[in-house]
Amino acid sequence: MKAGYIILLMLCCAACKKAPIISQTSDEVTIIGYLEKDPEQFSGFLKILKITGDEGFLGVYGSYTIFVPNNDAVASFVKSSGHNTLESIDVQQLKDLVKFCILQDTINTTAFSDGKLPQLTMYGQYLITGANNTDGVTRITVNRQAKILKANVRVSNGIIHVVDNVLTPATQTLAAMLASNPKYSIFTQALRETGLFDTLNIPASGNTDSASTWLTVLAESDSAINAAGFSTYAGLKARYSHTGDPTQLDDSLHLYVDYHILYGVKYLADIVMSTSHTTLAPLEVVTSKLSGQKVLINDDDFNGVHETGVELDRSTSDNSATNGVLHNALGHFAVKIRNPVPVYWDVADFPEIRNLPAYFRKQNYVYSLTNMPSGFSVPGPSAMTYAVASTYVNGDFLMIPLGGPGRSAYMEMKTPLLVKGKYKVWICYRVQKQSSSSNNLNQISIDGEVMQRTMNFTTAMPATTEGEMEAQGWKWYTDPTSNSWGARLVGTIEIKTTERHTLRFTTLTGTQNNNNLDMIHFIPQDMDQLYPRFKADGTPVPRP
Incomplete structure (x- = not known):
């Protein structure tokens, strides 16, 4: 839904x-x-x-x-x-x-x-x-x-x-709406000092720049900025303006304000319909989610740590302007500077299965097309099975029927948060053939970009040395090792924005039910690709 x-x-x-x-x-x-x-x-x-x-x-x-x-x-x-x-x-x-x-x-x-x-x-x-x-x-x-x-x-x-009332159109631009509300005085001054006030002061009907015709502002009130430790605009400028000239596009204060402006007109319902949104800050996005009845931005799990986000107040948001919509952010937020870190993604660990304690890491659960978990999508006719077996990492995996004619031609899944940077991508699975002639060759793509190598759920790792395997695009990922549990390097990709991304398996040839997906590793290209390995209980084993 x-x-x-x-x-x-x-x-x-x-x-x-x-x-x-x-x-x-x-x-x-x-x-x-x-x-x-x-x-x-x-x-x-x-x-x-x-x-x-x-x-x-x-x-x-x-x-x-x-x-x-x-x-x-x-x-x-x-x-x-x-x-x-x-x-x-x-x-x-x-x-x-x-x-x-x-x-x-x-x-x-x-x-x-x-x-x-x-x-x-x-x-x-x-x-x-x-x-x-x-x-x-x-x-x-x-x-x-x-x-x-x-x-x-x-x-x-x-x-x-x-x-029961006459509908009247908005008469103020986003800039005018902010300037007329004293509770946004610090944020408005930051808009003026950076020059972005003028960007927000053009009605959509008179804007010749199609990219900025409609915009969405996540404004911080004076109280939100004060709570973050900035009592005046001068304090905010002292913290963020590293050049001293906020009009410069690379000035940190300019980027701070850019980060509060989204492309397009996005009401709260639009914001929660997507997991991330492009901002005016180059290659920077805000993430979004619906938690109960709260609309949250930048509420993320990153590198095993939950980062508490900022709520967009529903009662004081969704304010229409002649060139977009204004929302009220209840807290202070800014661009997060992060370096790429490895993500060892257990694909069978997601909120919907955790909310079923009778099944999570205890017994199999068969999903249908009508109740697929939120981060996964298939065209049908088949869905997927959450499966439990003690020999997999954390004791569970996903069984994904792929191919045709009675199985889905592809499967898409949303990755965890990935910091922008270059990564090598490894698909970790247990090889299995449904029958002696079974075959399931898949193309892997991320956000539509096809990876350099294919992978086949029916192909076992070569029996050779660790170094030779890595040179051929293979590695062990379990401890103890087994050639039935292998990781296939599908290529290197540059992740351009820090957010969740869409990874897709598309079957090229063959079909079978028993495609056993255990983990996917995203490892920065200049880091150790072979370690850690993982025990069945999920414990990482570092390089000896």
Whole structure:
């Protein structure tokens, strides 16, 4: 299940009851025709359409989704605008409102998640949907401005959702939004001093640089910066600006601010849909995860140590701007300077199996296509088996059916966190043939980059010396050693960003069930490739 839907579902489940979604189909009329049939509900919005001249295209053939405010919503909008009549409101403002509530696609509420809708509005900004619990009743919300009263009214030229407030577009850029909020005064000053304030001050509609048209800011409040030991901007600059000139692209303060800006418009649901996000800091990413109902960034396990991340506050995040979205980070964070370290990945150790104590390192568990653990994916028809045997490292391994026709053609898995650098990659497995003629030759790729060597789950290590094996791309990885448990060097790769990466097995020839994957080693190219070896209980054995 997608993370965005998970958040929305959790919100809905927190309520005592969920408001029913009222749907209606009327293919005989257009959007305008439907509204004209119920003037007691929609005469106000019809008047807006008449003033702006937009009733024409909504009355003919098309494919639209429109969020229509009822008469009470329009009356409230007129009053809050300081006017007595719709006619006295600036026509351009009304035109903007109309464009903001229309998408050129038909989108049913079943496609809503806790985040932005997939298409821009005709105004050129995104709408976000979520859930709100009021008096024990959960309703779908739009832009945190309105609740849906009647949904999925199907007419001949689209879908109507009736809402209880007029939707109004964002009017501030990200820079202006930050500057207008005193709780971000230190962060805003850092933006100004680095020159990045100007980058964040261009509306998407007027930005000719496609890379920075839409941006996402993870802003630190003054309280978060103060808690990290910086009471003023001067203190922050003294800590990070190693050149003394924050406008220089390689200045550490400039990189600190860069690291808080993501490419693209990413609401919280978008952030948790991916494990990492590219920032303006060159080749640097922030990692992300959903932990319960908390959205965390840079909450990672690195080299056997858990690094506590920073929460993005849900109640004060997802703030739409004319060029992106602003989130509130509850803590201080900066680019982490790390050197490449070896990662000896036990592929059979992942949260989902640990959450099954009756199975973890005790007995086999067969996964299906519908309950694959989050870091693994296969196209089907086969999935994988978590298997237990005392002779494997930590007593467990993955059995991965690969090939065809009744087995998956490939398998993808997310690696642990890898620090950017050059690594040699070793696939560690127990050789086994399902039958005497079985064969399973695989191409290995990382983030789409094909490794230099293939590997075959049915090929045993050569019986020769340690040095000769390494020269041929083999090594023992267990202690005691056995040629049935071998590690195949599939090549060297440059990991360009510090994050989790996607490793893929793609079968080239052959097919079988008994592909026994135990570990994968990522070892910096200038380090010892042959040690440590590992005992069955997981204990590393160093070079003698």
